[in-house]
Amino acid sequence: MELPKNILKGRKLQTLVENQTTYTVRNAAMHVxxxxxxxxxxxxxxxxxVLASMFQGKKVMHLRExxxxxxxxxxxxxxxxxELMCIDFPEAEMDNPTRCLAMAISEEKVREVIMIMNETxxxxxxxxxxxxxxxxxxxxxxxxxxIIQRLLFxxxxxxxxxxxxxDFTLRELIVRILQADSRKIYNEKSLQLSSSNRLAYVIEYIRQNLNKTISVEDLSQKACMSESNFHRVFKNELGVSPVEFINNERIKLAASLLQDPRKKVKEVYMECGFESRxxxxxxxxxxxxVSPKAYQTMFGQQ
Structure with missing residues (x-):
């Protein structure tokens, strides 16, 4: 991620630690x-x-709990x-500064977007x-x-x-962040949620059957939904289609299997449910x- 040149040129260095350049609009403020x-x-x-994003360098964050x-x-x-942040800057130097963004968004704007999401x-x-x-x-x-690059501009x-x-761009950002959060919850807790949540049940089924043929029709039946409604709800909540999710899970499994140098690429793609190399x-x-073979070679050299 890069800072626009006009931000770098327009800043004034007033302190060596967390020197701040701020831009404000009606519902948000961006601090670099x-x-x-x-x-x-x-x-x-x-x-x-606040959305905080790192551009350059490293911070060590100390947050509650x-x-x-x-x-x-x-x-x-x-x-x-x-939220009180306590931050360490272990690598910052005069000619190699640590750079980050903190974008404060009004709670009213967040509530407005959430209301729209619940309706649509x-x-x-x-x-x-x-x-x-x-x-x-x-x-x-x-x-x-x-979106972050667009907002910087x-x-x-x-x-x-x-x-x-x-305002328009913030709406999209909030939607995408909430969908990313939903994906994270399902990634970490699908097994615990699967007994009471239809999508969690389907996601756990996908993970347990990646080596098999998985159709959206079969998944919609397991979710007790029509195929069109299942596809819509899945994409609304996770931000990706069921097919995209399945492919993402298969690639994650393949990446893990390829870390074994003894595995043949053909064995890997078949274990992951891909029908063709x-x-x-x-x-x-x-x-x-990178290609699967190049990825495997990278791990073999470590």
Missing amino acids: FETHQQAEQVLLQFDQP HQPFNFLPGESLILPSN LPKADEREWCFMDYNFHFTNDPGIYQ LFSENHPSKDLFV SYFNRMFKRKKK
Whole structure:
């Protein structure tokens, strides 16, 4: 992730630790922070929900009820309002600063988007969308990455319709973050939820049967939904289609299996339920940016 040149040129260096450049619109404020020297236990707090994203360097985050963890480029963190952050900067230097973004979004805007989602993107089993009240740490997916880059441009642009542009883009960002949070919950807790949640039951079934043929028709029957309704609810809640989810799970399994240098690529793609090597190669390279064989070789050299 990169900062636009106009932000880098327009900043004023007033302090070496968490030097702040701020842009504000009607429902949000974007703060760009730079730290140019090593520091420990720097405190930071916002009175609104915050999306924090790393651009450069490393932070060590100390948050309530969490073990300290590294916060790295390409990652984001959702913080509730009034969350006190205690931050270490172990690698910051004058010519290699640590850079990050903190975007504070009004709770009113978040509630507005959640209301729209509950009306237009219903979850399964009549559950409702709600804003997470804990710290959600994740790697940016391509959609969230592109939105953050767009918001960086919009906040720093001198345009008479800036408030309107940002408002539309914030809506999409909130939707994608809530869907990413939903995916994380299903990834971590599908087994525990499977007895009372239809989508969790289906997701657990997918994971237990990746080596078999899995059709959306079969999955919709297991969820006791029509095929069209199942597809719509699944994509609403997880942000990906059932087929995309199945392929993602198969690629995760394949990546794990390929770490064994004794495994043949043919064995791997068959164990993961892919019907042809060419399709497996194409999907694997799309997700991992290298071929299955190259990925296996990388692990063999470690």
